[in-house]
Amino acid sequence: MNLLEKNTTFKPLYSLKHSAINVYFSKNSDDFVVREKPLYEFSNQGEHLIMHICKKDLSTNEALQILSETSGIKIRDFGYAGLKDKQGFTFQYVSVLKKFQERFNNFSHPKLKILEYFTHHNKLKIGHLKGNSFFIRLKKVSPSNALKLKEVFTTLNSQGFANYFGYQRFGKFGDNYLEGIEILKGKKVKNPKLKNFLISALQSEFFNRYLSKRIEFSHFIKDFNIKELMQLYPLSKEELQILKKQKNFFKILKGDVLGHYPYGKCFICEDLIQEQERFLKRDISALGLLVGKKAFESLGFTKKLEDEIFKELLEFKQQLQGSRRFMWSYIENAKFHYNEEKAHIVLEFFLQKGSYATTVLEELLHTNLKLDC
Numbered sequence: 001m002n003l004l005e006k007n008t009t010f011k012p013l014y015s016l017k018h019s020a021i022n023v024y025f026s027k028n029s030d031d032f033v034v035r036e037k038p039l040y041e042f043s044n045q046g047e048h049l050i051m052h053i054c055k056k057d058l059s060t061n062e063a064l065q066i067l068s069e070t071s072g073i074k075i076r077d078f079g080y081a082g083l084k085d086k087q088g089f090t091f092q093y094v095s096v097l098k099k100f101q102e103r104f105n106n107f108s109h110p111k112l113k114i115l116e117y118f119t120h121h122n123k124l125k126i127g128h129l130k131g132n133s134f135f136i137r138l139k140k141v142s143p144s145n146a147l148k149l150k151e152v153f154t155t156l157n158s159q160g161f162a163n164y165f166g167y168q169r170f171g172k173f174g175d176n177y178l179e180g181i182e183i184l185k186g187k188k189v190k191n192p193k194l195k196n197f198l199i200s201a202l203q204s205e206f207f208n209r210y211l212s213k214r215i216e217f218s219h220f221i222k223d224f225n226i227k228e229l230m231q232l233y234p235l236s237k238e239e240l241q242i243l244k245k246q247k248n249f250f251k252i253l254k255g256d257v258l259g260h261y262p263y264g265k266c267f268i269c270e271d272l273i274q275e276q277e278r279f280l281k282r283d284i285s286a287l288g289l290l291v292g293k294k295a296f297e298s299l300g301f302t303k304k305l306e307d308e309i310f311k312e313l314l315e316f317k318q319q320l321q322g323s324r325r326f327m328w329s330y331i332e333n334a335k336f337h338y339n340e341e342k343a344h345i346v347l348e349f350f351l352q353k354g355s356y357a358t359t360v361l362e363e364l365l366h367t368n369l370k371l372d373c
Contacts, residue, residue, distance in 0.1 A: 001325030012164050012208055013215040015249055016155060020366040021148055023345070024140040029056045032088035033135035033358070036081065039128045039218040046121035048079075049098040052091070056111045059086040064094065065113055066231070071096075071103040079124035082132075082353060085168070088309035091115075095124040098258075131262075133333070137153075137359065138345040146338040146345060152364050153347065155334050159249055160282075161363050163329040164217055165204040175250060184316040202313070203290040203320065210309040211288055211327050218251045242272050250328045252279055252286050255300030257324055261285040263354040264295040266324055285326045292322015329355045 025031070042050050055063045060083045062207040069076045098119055107114055141149065170176045179187075180202030189195040214305065220232065221243050229240050243251050252258070257268040259286055269275050269286075278284045289295055289306055291313045298306055307314070335348040351357060 010205070010209060010212075012162070013219070014154060014363050014366060015159070015162050015215055015218070016363065017219075019150060021145050021152075021364070022140075023138045023145060023149075023365065024251055025136070025138050025361065025365075027085065027087035028091040029288070031137035031236070032085070033141070034084055034088060034090040035133040036084070036090075036092040037130045038081070038093060039130050041247045042118035042120045044119050046081075046100050046119050048095050048120050048123050050093055050095050050118040050120050050124065051103050051104070052093055052118070054089065054091045054113050054115055055084075055135060056089055058111050060084050060092065062086070063332060065197045066109055067096075067107075070107055071100060072110075073100055073103065081124050081236070082126065083127035084161045093124060093129075127353065129353050131350055131355070132357075133350045136347045136357065138347070139343065139369075141338065141343050141345045143340060146340070149334055149345060149364060150338070153334065156360065156363060157331045157334040157349075160328050160330045162211055162250070163326050163355055163358055164208050164211060164359045166358045167368075168358070169201055169204045169355070170199070177205035178317055180205075180317075181313075182283055184319055192228065199320070203292075203322075206310055206313050207288050207290055207325060209305060213305060213309055214286075214288075214306070214327060221246075221251050222249070233301070234304075237302050239272075246272075246276050248276065248279055250286070252276060253300075253302050256296055257287045257289075257298050257302075257303040258284045259287045259324065259326065261326065261330075268299055282330060283327045285368075287324035288327040290323045291317055292320035293318050296312070296324055297321030324352065326352075331360065341349065 053063065053077055057169060058066070060080060062076050064078050064080070067073070067078065073096055073181070077096060081093060084090040084092050101117065104114060115207065137147075163259050167174065176198055180198040180200070183189055183199055184202070189198070196309060220229065221240070224232070226237060226244065229235070231241075235243075239254065243253075246252070252269055252272065253271050254269055257266050258269050258275060259266050261282055275284065289298070289310060291310055297303070329352060330348040333348070335346075337346045338344070339346075349360070351360070
């Protein structure tokens with residue numbers, strides 16, 4: 001199947017096997033709250049002003065537009081560590097030169113507040129965050145579904161989750177990646193940020209497809225016997241026996257690109273037994289491919305799997321920078337509370353940067369939030 005054809009539907013595989021759980025979820029300011037955690041402490045010295053802001057039902061770009069129009073400062077002069085959802089109540093940090101601080105003294109807006117100021121030596125840039133804390137309220141939850149959700153949430157908290165890119169990456173109709181391939185083929189796009197976003201959506205689409213293939217592989221290793229697996233994959237009996245013995249659901253492979261979790265240098269998996277132990281301790285995780293000339297190369301069976309999924313994108317490899325992204329990530333600081341009287345569940349957890357709370361919710365509920373929200 002040509003993955004670049006229009007109307008090619010893709011539904012990621014889940015790591016957990018259970019039926020869909022029927023609840024009500026809405027990304028609004030009461031039920032969806034995001035708090036950004038900075039990558040480093042602010043020194044309170046330097047020429048850059050760091051503003052801690054909270055916004056209600058505004059995207060990061062819309063918030064910057066408001067700050068720009070109020071202060072007269074150009075949007076490009078603001079810095080930020082990451083984009084936040086439009087729907088919901090979100091907290092994040094933005095920066096601007098300290099000399100402009102007086103321009104915000106009388107700032108007032110019904111959907112945007114400046115909570116506090118810091119100073120620092122450098123401007124905030126994309127990636128200057130550790131991650132995000134989430135507060136999510138689910139409604140219309142029956143007692144039986146609450147028990148089921150608690151069990152699934154506990155399992156995810158214990159084993160981790162498939163780190164898919166969330167639906168936000170792919171646009172209203174889920175087809176941003178098709179525009180990305182047209183750009184690589186020569187289509188002109190004047191807005192450089194839009195151009196980069198669409199190309200990134202293309203890389204993300206293929207990353208998700210590859211990750212789904214690895215989830216399928218992990219299920220097969222668990223569910224099939226050695227003889228059956230030897231008919232499916234070009235792996236030796238010894239390799240398959242080692243994979244069978246891996247305690248983790250997500251199976252790491254010899255030749256995988258691994259990285260120290262949650263950030264660290266890439267390296268090739270050579271000793272499956274040794275690396276499995278480090279994987280279980282969450283010291284390392286496996287990294288999937290974002291196609292490009294600078295991406296760390298995998299080896300062996302992993303390389304064959306990647307070439308199979310990414311073949312339609314590899315011809316554009318030299319046009320892209322490329323990198324690696326964790327395929328398997330973890331929930332931290334997890335809390336679960338059920339109010340039976342109101343039929344509400346509150347979930348609280350922290351995710352490292354680059355992971356999506358909606359991805360966790362889709363794994364929990366086994367439903368497509370893009371369609372349901």
